[in-house]
Amino acid sequence: MAPQKSPDNDRIEAAKRKAAYRAVEEHFDSSMRFVGIGSGSTIVYGVEAIKDHLEKNPPPPNHMNWFVPTGWNSRKVIEEAGLLPIAFDSLPRETMIEVCFDGADEVDEELNCIKGGGACLFQEKLVACRSKKFVCIADYRKQQKRLLTNWPSIPIEVAPIAHASVLRELKLLGSPDAKLREHSVAKSGPIQTDQSFYIIDAPFKTLLSPLDVKNGSDGSGKDGQWDVEALAARIKMISGVLEVGLFHGMNGYEAQAAGLQGGQKPVAVYFGMEDGEISVSRAEEIKK
């Protein structure tokens, strides 16, 4: 018997697709040269929407649109859509990516994100930080007031040799149940990232936001209560950690206003909602 589709699943996929088309309509145009493409199931609709846009609005003569992948999976999606990939390390040195589109596992009210549920986070952060703006596409399950509300843990990319010591340090930071992510078939061992690193999933108490801290809450990790920024910085300090799946700090607008390049946080998140509507959370644009 053919596999049955659940109505819930259909609703989620429809929500992702609708959000992707709106995000692309508002942030992509055919004259762009370099566009970043994230990883996961949602970005597939982003690439579909870009392709559709390019078919309806062809680029100027002799103009090439290049798409920067964030890993093997993302490159495959770009190629299968007939778009042109360019490796991150082949970008001209002074060039910024005009926009990057990517998904997220959870997004809080201040647009901090958890990413890495699909084992991609390092290259996604590289691309986000080289982009003038990161535009996030998600469905209603990802929209939460605080991180670690619905999504259970923070993905952390680690050097294989260091995984046991990272697990020990995470325990000291308040995550006794952090686990190395393994394939569902146990004999296949740990999942490896595009960098041939491992992923640790570390559960913590629901995180405080930077605004909570500004308003006086203590997110320093005492009693295991962390805020996004303090925890991300602390985990990044552990030897053997390549990157943390917390996207926080500045967004592209803020980074450029400060004379820097891109930022980790999205400038806008497009959530496809259960009722078919789209909810958009936007960061304030900073006028020069």
Ligand SMILES: O=C[C@H](O)[C@H](O)[C@H](O)COP(=O)(O)O
């Ligand atoms: O590791 C994967 C990436 O960070 C994805 O962007 C994230 O997990 C969201 O994936 P999906 O669109 O499949 O929910």
